[in-house]
Amino acid sequence: MSRLAKLAIAAAVLGMAAGAQAQTTPDTIRVGVLADMSSLYADLGGPGSVEAAKMAVEDFGGSVLGKKVEVVSADHQNKPDVGSSIARQWFDQQNVQMITDLTTSSVALAVQEVAREKNKIIMITGAASSDLTGKNCAPTAIHYEYDTTALANGTGAEVVKAGGKTWFFITADYAFGHALQNDTASVVEANGGKVLGSVNVPLNSADFSSYLLQAQASKAQIIGLANAGGDTINSIKQAAEFGIVEGGQKLAALLLFLSDVHSLGLKTAQGLNLTESFYWDQDDQTRAWSKKFFDRTKKEPTMTQAGVYSATMHWLEAVKAANSIDGPTVIKQLKSKPINDFDIRNGHIQDDGSLVHDMFLYEVKKPSESKGEWDLYKLVATIPGAQAFKRPHGNECPAVKG
Amino acid sequence: MFEWLHIAVPPAPLFFAQLLVGLINGAFYAMLSLGLAVIFGLLNIINFTHGAQYMLGAFCAWFLLNWAGIGYWPSLVIAPIIVGITGIGIERLLLRRIARLDHLYGLLLTFGLALIIEGIFRQQYGSSGLPYTIPPELQGARNLGFMFLPNYRAWVVVASLGVCLATWFVIERTRLGAYLRAATENPILVRAFGIDVPRMVTLTYGGGVALAALAGVMAAPIYQVSPLMGSNIIIVVFAVVVIGGMGSIFGAILSGFGLGLIEGLTKVFYPEASSTVIFVIMALVLLVKPAGLFGRTA
Numbered sequence: 001m002s003r004l005a006k007l008a009i010a011a012a013v014l015g016m017a018a019g020a021q022a023q024t025t026p027d028t029i030r031v032g033v034l035a036d037m038s039s040l041y042a043d044l045g046g047p048g049s050v051e052a053a054k055m056a057v058e059d060f061g062g063s064v065l066g067k068k069v070e071v072v073s074a075d076h077q078n079k080p081d082v083g084s085s086i087a088r089q090w091f092d093q094q095n096v097q098m099i100t101d102l103t104t105s106s107v108a109l110a111v112q113e114v115a116r117e118k119n120k121i122i123m124i125t126g127a128a129s130s131d132l133t134g135k136n137c138a139p140t141a142i143h144y145e146y147d148t149t150a151l152a153n154g155t156g157a158e159v160v161k162a163g164g165k166t167w168f169f170i171t172a173d174y175a176f177g178h179a180l181q182n183d184t185a186s187v188v189e190a191n192g193g194k195v196l197g198s199v200n201v202p203l204n205s206a207d208f209s210s211y212l213l214q215a216q217a218s219k220a221q222i223i224g225l226a227n228a229g230g231d232t233i234n235s236i237k238q239a240a241e242f243g244i245v246e247g248g249q250k251l252a253a254l255l256l257f258l259s260d261v262h263s264l265g266l267k268t269a270q271g272l273n274l275t276e277s278f279y280w281d282q283d284d285q286t287r288a289w290s291k292k293f294f295d296r297t298k299k300e301p302t303m304t305q306a307g308v309y310s311a312t313m314h315w316l317e318a319v320k321a322a323n324s325i326d327g328p329t330v331i332k333q334l335k336s337k338p339i340n341d342f343d344i345r346n347g348h349i350q351d352d353g354s355l356v357h358d359m360f361l362y363e364v365k366k367p368s369e370s371k372g373e374w375d376l377y378k379l380v381a382t383i384p385g386a387q388a389f390k391r392p393h394g395n396e397c398p399a400v401k402g
Numbered sequence: 403m404f405e406w407l408h409i410a411v412p413p414a415p416l417f418f419a420q421l422l423v424g425l426i427n428g429a430f431y432a433m434l435s436l437g438l439a440v441i442f443g444l445l446n447i448i449n450f451t452h453g454a455q456y457m458l459g460a461f462c463a464w465f466l467l468n469w470a471g472i473g474y475w476p477s478l479v480i481a482p483i484i485v486g487i488t489g490i491g492i493e494r495l496l497l498r499r500i501a502r503l504d505h506l507y508g509l510l511l512t513f514g515l516a517l518i519i520e521g522i523f524r525q526q527y528g529s530s531g532l533p534y535t536i537p538p539e540l541q542g543a544r545n546l547g548f549m550f551l552p553n554y555r556a557w558v559v560v561a562s563l564g565v566c567l568a569t570w571f572v573i574e575r576t577r578l579g580a581y582l583r584a585a586t587e588n589p590i591l592v593r594a595f596g597i598d599v600p601r602m603v604t605l606t607y608g609g610g611v612a613l614a615a616l617a618g619v620m621a622a623p624i625y626q627v628s629p630l631m632g633s634n635i636i637i638v639v640f641a642v643v644v645i646g647g648m649g650s651i652f653g654a655i656l657s658g659f660g661l662g663l664i665e666g667l668t669k670v671f672y673p674e675a676s677s678t679v680i681f682v683i684m685a686l687v688l689l690v691k692p693a694g695l696f697g698r699t700a
Contacts (some may be wrong), residue, residue, distance in 0.1 A: 173673075213423060215669070229530070230628070241624065244551050
């Protein structure tokens with residue numbers, strides 16, 4: 001091997017050694033933000049969630065029970081095996097006591113198993129699948145911000161009641177897409193509608209033209225997009241190209257984040273209905289917190305990022321009140337009181353781990369109605385928690401089943 | 403007939419529509435794999451930065467529109483030139499130094515460059531992407547009877563066919579192309595004839611990069627202008643080039659369009675496999691013909 005190559009390898013090895021984690025001391029408690037930092041979901045959680053967690057720790061005072069609190073973060077790359085091995089290493093070696101964000105349902109489900117095994121707390125603000133509090137429910141997991149049931153009862157029910165009776169789904173082919181499609185189909189059928197067909201699309205596809213053609217051919221009134229992030233953006237953009245709406249069909253973006261609408265632009269996204277749990281410009285409370293977030297990140301927060309702040313803050317408060325970092329003890333403390341802040345309204349954690357709270361139905365503004373770069377939504381309706389999180393077919397979680 | 407396989411055979415009009423859509427995707431694969439094949443065939447460099455340069459082309463078009471008010475049509479010429487110049491810079495400063503070494507060093511270098519470029523853009527612009535509208539002249543769709551064909555996608559097929567054929571013609575049928583091909587085989591002898599080989603190499607790399615950037619500009623209106631757009635497509639394009647034969651220009655064009663068609667059909671019959679079918683074909687082709695369908699064994 002040439003001398004240059006040997007030098008290069010030596011430099012690389014030294015570089016890797018320098019990147020080793022600091023030794024953990026029992027005097028530091030860590031909060032882990034496990035998110036998609038670099039791929040199609042990075043804008044709805046990602047580095048913004050890390051900032052939100054840091055803000056919460058700072059605002060709480062930086063320490064709890066006499067120990068310093070630190071935020072660590074990692075990129076799960078939307079791979080369940082990567083996510084669960086990071087979670088395992090965090091729980092075992094880094095004194096991480098709570099993991100949050102957890103965007104991407106397949107990763108969240110895998111990490112939930114690790115949390116179940118180790119009795120540690122996870123507070124999910126990114127992933128959506130209702131299975132997290134359904135058949136996969138775990139005692140130390142809290143599904144914090146929203147789930148596919150709420151999306152189905154929000155956007156799904158609204159669209160059916162407005163006359164969209166026949167549906168065709170374009171579904172991201174993994175846990176989240178299937179959960180969202182199933183929950184929305186239940187709501188559609190419960191309201192007198194019919195599902196005409198569906199197509200499964202690999203995650204992170206760039207081109208939806210083929211699937212949109214199939215949706216067009218089905219002649220369904222509503223094309224339900226059971227996907228998120230970059231996939232939804234591409235679907236909506238390409239639907240405009242193929243004249244879907246001119247042809248008489250409507251799009252139902254079942255999961256749409258502020259970051260998606262900002263990326264699409266109001267010209268393309270105007271009129272879309274969506275269900276979220278938080279909007280930065282909704283009232284004085286949301287505006288006050290969002291300003292602090294904007295000053296740090298130069299972007300307005302999505303509901304996942306707001307959820308990370310809220311979850312971290314409430315977890316720290318519960319640890320202090322329970323005088324313990326033990327998972328089940330802190331969970332009991334969290335479940336004992338309602339949760340009400342700028343992000344969660346009228347919230348209460350149920351036995352299955354889902355945080356039932358008010359959801360909001362928004363409509364994307366027309367370009368003429370918007371007065372600023374991030375002035376994107378208008379509030380259409382408030383959906384009370386009990387209605388939003390109601391499951392038409394009951395819940396399979398052992399903790400709540402009869 | 404095929405219900406037991408859970409495959410639904412679509413009606414004929416939808417079928418032709420899907421073929422057309424597959425052809426349109428194939429046009430992008432063909433343009434990108436053409437640039438890669440030119441660079442590898444003539445320069446023996448495995449250019450992993452190709453995806454990032456495709457992304458740079460799209461971003462350049464977006465910058466031109468939003469910072470300089472320059473629209474789509476001039477961008478089709480200006481953006482490839484700008485990105486081509488950066489390609490020339492890369493070749494002069496970096497690639498030339500490792501030209502004498504094993505191919506793998508070139509692969510590692512260009513791969514690292516791709517990661518750096520993508521990382522910088524992702525840091526700055528996030529991953530959701532930026533909007534770029536279809537130029538007004540190409541908006542709207544034509545009703546072909548069996549489908550609505552967006553005018554812009556029709557333009558993409560026609561333009562990429564034109565670009566591919568023009569490139570093939572220049573390399574295979576003109577004197578300049580003959581010099582390039584000779585310089586690949588025996589640079590010392592060609593240099594002895596007084597032809598400036600290093601300059602030709604630099605310009606060829608710049609040309610290949612400009613082709614990638616052109617594909618990026620054409621992709622900007624239909625896919626979001628996103629830092630991730632290159633990494634999503636580059637692996638597929640590499641598979642296309644390998645199937646077509648690493649040195650063959652004609653092979654790259656043909657397999658680009660052909661694989662676009664096959665991927666389009668897979669999306670109809672079994673969409674869950676659409677992201678892997680090209681690699682399955684690559685594995686099969688390599689088993690039977692290791693040099694690729696049109697490649698020349700070294």
